[in-house]
Amino acid sequence: MQVELRPIEVRALELSDLDSIMAIEPRAYGSHHWSRQSFISELTNPSGHYLGAVCSRDSALLGYTGYWLIGDEAHITTLAVHPDCRRERVGERLLIANVLDARANGALWLTLEVRVSNEAAQGLYFKYGFRNLGVRRRYYQDNSEDALVLWTDRITDIGFAEQFAAKAAAMGDYSKKAIMKELLADKHQYIDNECEFSKLASA
Numbered sequence: 001m002q003v004e005l006r007p008i009e010v011r012a013l014e015l016s017d018l019d020s021i022m023a024i025e026p027r028a029y030g031s032h033h034w035s036r037q038s039f040i041s042e043l044t045n046p047s048g049h050y051l052g053a054v055c056s057r058d059s060a061l062l063g064y065t066g067y068w069l070i071g072d073e074a075h076i077t078t079l080a081v082h083p084d085c086r087r088e089r090v091g092e093r094l095l096i097a098n099v100l101d102a103r104a105n106g107a108l109w110l111t112l113e114v115r116v117s118n119e120a121a122q123g124l125y126f127k128y129g130f131r132n133l134g135v136r137r138r139y140y141q142d143n144s145e146d147a148l149v150l151w152t153d154r155i156t157d158i159g160f161a162e163q164f165a166a167k168a169a170a171m172g173d174y175s176k177k178a179i180m181k182e183l184l185a186d187k188h189q190y191i192d193n194e195c196e197f198s199k200l201a202s203a
């Protein structure tokens with residue numbers, strides 16, 4: 001039986017969200033969290049794209065994510081969920097929104113660094129097709145921890161798109177077809193028939 005998810009909307013983060021962001025940020029990242037000033041810089045950086053997940057009932061900010069678009073690469077800079085609503089698939093829905101937003105803005109690949117000890121985040125990224133393609137030694141200054149460098153495959157590849165869309169659709173509030181359509185937008189002529197995607201994949 002599918003558990004009903006907390007209804008959320010994902011929208012662009014705004015400077016007016018700063019208080020809500022700063023209520024989450026230290027609880028998500030501890031002593032190495034971004035400052036309020038860092039968020040002001042990020043939210044006004046033309047290369048930065050930031051999204052927030054808000055509760056549809058009371059508009060409370062539950063989490064946020066964002067990336068820098070550099071050429072055709074989207075570098076995920078943050079993804080954080082309020083501790084009171086972890087494991088409710090808010091992180092998952094933010095990651096999906098991030099990938100689709102990056103695609104809409106011209107990205108072909110996504111990448112990020114994640115602490116080697118951060119199994120929760122790694123689980124989320126691996127679930128959605130990110131792969132570990134390297135290690136940055138002593139990347140984090142607070143404790144000299146190594147970072148794994150994760151990458152997607154090309155997100156317009158049919159194999160990636162199918163797997164990504166299938167995972168998202170399994171949650172119950174996304175349509176596989178709609179997600180594939182967004183990822184494959186200008187690569188393949190969209191055919192309104194799911195099995196045609198499989199034909200494309202094996203072609």
Ligand SMILES: CC(C)(COP(=O)(O)OP(=O)(O)OC[C@H]1O[C@@H](n2cnc3c(N)ncnc32)[C@H](O)[C@@H]1OP(=O)(O)O)[C@@H](O)C(=O)NCCC(=O)NCCS
Pocket residue numbers: 028029078079080081082085086087088089090091092093112113114115118119120121122123124125127
């Ligand atoms: C990582 C984080 C964003 C996950 O958010 P979340 O809303 O709790 O995660 P979701 O409920 O969407 O979980 C999605 C998937 O993530 C993985 N995951 C999430 N929390 C996990 C945990 N505590 N242990 C193992 N895997 C976990 C699982 O693969 C899960 O899928 P599954 O339930 O089908 O197994 C959240 O733990 C967080 O804010 N952490 C602190 C900030 C941080 O580390 N950000 C990442 C920086 S790279």
